[in-house]
Amino acid sequence: MKKVSGLFSNIKGDLFGGITAGIVALPLALAFGEQTELGAIAGLYGAIALGILASVFGGTKVQISGPTAPMTVVSAVMIIEVIKITGSLEKAMPVIVAAFVLTGLIQVLLGVLKVGKYIKYIPYPVISGFMSGIGLIIVITQIFPFIGAVSPSGGAFGTISALHQIPELLNIYSFGAALLTVAIIYGFPYITKKVPATLVALIVVSLLVYFFVPGNLILKLNSNGELPTGLPKLHLDFIPVFTDYKTVVLILEYAFTLAVLGAIDSLLTSVVADNITKTKHNSNKELIGQGIGNIGAGIVGGLPGAGATMRTVINVKSGGKTRLSGVFAGILLTFILLGLGSLVGEIPNAVLAGILLTVGLGIIDYKGLKHIKSVPVSDAVIMIVVLLLTVFVDLLVAVAAGMVLASFVFMKKTADMVEGGSKVISLSDIENLSEEERKIVNSLGDKVYIKHIDGALFFGMIAGFKEFIKSIPEKSEIVIFNMEKVDYVDQSGMYAMEEAVLELKTKGKKVLLYKIKEQPRIMFEKIDIIPDLINEDEIFNNYDEISDYLKNYK
Numbered sequence: 001m002k003k004v005s006g007l008f009s010n011i012k013g014d015l016f017g018g019i020t021a022g023i024v025a026l027p028l029a030l031a032f033g034e035q036t037e038l039g040a041i042a043g044l045y046g047a048i049a050l051g052i053l054a055s056v057f058g059g060t061k062v063q064i065s066g067p068t069a070p071m072t073v074v075s076a077v078m079i080i081e082v083i084k085i086t087g088s089l090e091k092a093m094p095v096i097v098a099a100f101v102l103t104g105l106i107q108v109l110l111g112v113l114k115v116g117k118y119i120k121y122i123p124y125p126v127i128s129g130f131m132s133g134i135g136l137i138i139v140i141t142q143i144f145p146f147i148g149a150v151s152p153s154g155g156a157f158g159t160i161s162a163l164h165q166i167p168e169l170l171n172i173y174s175f176g177a178a179l180l181t182v183a184i185i186y187g188f189p190y191i192t193k194k195v196p197a198t199l200v201a202l203i204v205v206s207l208l209v210y211f212f213v214p215g216n217l218i219l220k221l222n223s224n225g226e227l228p229t230g231l232p233k234l235h236l237d238f239i240p241v242f243t244d245y246k247t248v249v250l251i252l253e254y255a256f257t258l259a260v261l262g263a264i265d266s267l268l269t270s271v272v273a274d275n276i277t278k279t280k281h282n283s284n285k286e287l288i289g290q291g292i293g294n295i296g297a298g299i300v301g302g303l304p305g306a307g308a309t310m311r312t313v314i315n316v317k318s319g320g321k322t323r324l325s326g327v328f329a330g331i332l333l334t335f336i337l338l339g340l341g342s343l344v345g346e347i348p349n350a351v352l353a354g355i356l357l358t359v360g361l362g363i364i365d366y367k368g369l370k371h372i373k374s375v376p377v378s379d380a381v382i383m384i385v386v387l388l389l390t391v392f393v394d395l396l397v398a399v400a401a402g403m404v405l406a407s408f409v410f411m412k413k414t415a416d417m418v419e420g421g422s423k424v425i426s427l428s429d430i431e432n433l434s435e436e437e438r439k440i441v442n443s444l445g446d447k448v449y450i451k452h453i454d455g456a457l458f459f460g461m462i463a464g465f466k467e468f469i470k471s472i473p474e475k476s477e478i479v480i481f482n483m484e485k486v487d488y489v490d491q492s493g494m495y496a497m498e499e500a501v502l503e504l505k506t507k508g509k510k511v512l513l514y515k516i517k518e519q520p521r522i523m524f525e526k527i528d529i530i531p532d533l534i535n536e537d538e539i540f541n542n543y544d545e546i547s548d549y550l551k552n553y554k
Helices: 002-007 011-034 040-057 069-086 089-112 116-121 124-141 155-161 163-169 172-190 197-212 215-221 239-243 245-277 283-299 309-317 324-344 349-363 366-370 377-392 395-421 427-432 435-447 459-471 491-506 518-526 529-533 543-553
Strands: 423-425 448-452 478-482 510-514
Touching: 011 040, 011 197, 011 309, 011 324, 011 349, 040 283, 040 324, 069 089, 069 124, 069 245, 069 349, 089 239, 089 245, 089 283, 116 283, 124 155, 124 349, 124 366, 124 377, 124 395, 155 163, 155 377, 172 197, 172 349, 197 349, 239 245, 245 283, 245 309, 309 324, 377 395, 435 448, 435 543, 459 491, 491 510, 491 518, 491 529, 510 543, 518 529
Parallel strands: 448 478, 478 510
Antiparallel strands: 423 448
16 A cells, blocks of 8 residues: 555656656657658657556666667667568568567566676676767768658668768758757757757757648658557567577577667666666666566567666656656657647658757767777777677677677786786795795795785686796795685686696695685585695695694705
């Protein structure tokens, strides 16, 4: 009962916040839909389904969800590929819906498996390069719609290759409408921020075109005609698609990309919402909510989406405090769909191109690009590589390559840090020793070598570890591995230690372990380094134990 009363505790604020967020979502939903072969209506369907379902089932109370630029770009690429394979949009529709539903199912699974907390480990250069690449794709692909022409095939590369055609394809009316749209979006906030600039641009420019552009030119400016009115039909004919192995493989890679991208987008927005509202979202519940929303969007023929930062912030600033605000936003868009479909169909393509152009420019990570000379070279390279691959090669390849590069860079830096922190202690650097180590070296001199391993003993530092073993002087009789700072050993680390101990023993040297922790000890015991190669009486936990043992070597 308390939960229900709490839900309606801010009904006025949630209503106003939801209505405001819905108004902002309308032009963006239409623009994103128009960017795909499904048309503007798909954007509106997606915004309604996600707005309601993700709010009800999600883990961020004030989040407003709907189609977003990154999700739309990936969806558009996938839709085109499926249409090419099947031959028509009608035949492709079950496959497209299956891909979107699978996207939602993967997100639900990620939430159930509690993967939400791991999203934060995706490196910033990868996210920055990918988002900037998405922004550039949107900007580039809107060049021809901006001038009143049809976009060339081939995505960003195809558009760039056809830029020489612009003078002959330029429609001055379309160009003027798009330019005025951009001017209003950037200029209107200087007048007031209480009314969304994108909505003002959409209405004002559409009305100007409708009333003042000659009839024969209106057709060139119009979108694909009137939007369907009434509730969307359910697309349930996608289920047989999952029985075809080849089709499932085709859609799986796109569905996984959309799921992960949507998860990142949504959880980043959740963090923004937390900062504004001073609350704490449930990341795994949010993934489940987004997944259910995308399943619903797919079934009604809508575009998949994610939590939208701008719409969420506007919702909060307009009074939204509970999940009802997202429901109200979805209901508003439903009323618009039911009553204004014929009017929405009169919106010029050029206006939507102008809106998308500003969206694309807004996505580009100018902060990251600005500091590209200041960040480490490896981070800058990763960012640029991901950006270029995103724009000119493939979105999936870009993310995969970015993660692989980032992983290698991380391993290299970690290995360097570990190797740099590791030190071989002998009489030559006695002034840097601890008091205990100084006593050992003073008593045994060059007979003893003490090796500090500072950090994980993992595959990234194995090469350096092996080089160290080769560098131990022949006159040293005892090698002590100080493992006080080793919290983790992986399989490569186990075998490297085994190989090192065997080699040292072959040379007649005694190997001792000092202050080994639980995880490394368990790993060494699994392959019998302990006790077959290093006996229990050769493992020490304090100075007194090792000092007594070394008395025999004086």
